[in-house]
Amino acid sequence: MIRRKLVAAALFFTLFGAIAFMPPFALLFRTNTRVLGVPLEAAYIFVVWILLILGARWFSRVLPDDNATPADAQQDRSS
Template structure:
């Protein structure tokens, strides 16, 4: 299992990698005349990347601790 710090780094990497996948040079690689079920390959690429990022984000959201949670102080109360 990954530690919290590694998960945070992986989530940051996912954000940067996802932004890179939507940049025009990569999107234009799928600007083809071919269609799948009448849908252009470029649109399919964008939808698949978007869906993958949503699923990956949901996975990270379940595993990363909430940012506002703190453990209660240990020790006797005065």
Template structure:
């Protein structure tokens, strides 16, 4: 199981990587004349990237604890 710190780092990487996938140099690689069921390849690429990011975000949201929830100290109050 990944530690909380590693999960936070991976979530940050996902954000940066996802933003990079929507940048014009990568999107323009799929600016082709080919179509799949009448849908341009560029639109299919954008939808699949969006879907992947939504699924990855849902996975991270289940694994990372809610912000501000800390475990109380187990020792007696002083």
């Protein structure tokens, strides 16, 4: 992918995470339903949290460094 698209996707991912934790969305799952003995609201929070961690890890590996020097870029091309 193009670096610009990856940066835009990372920004969208961050905004998704911020919106997902806001009370209007988190309270949608406030019911008496339980998942493996855990209230659905708590399960939602932890699932979103895990997805954000995994997404951040993926973006950290895919996005190139901002401070790469021209010598580093030339060395990468010769390899």
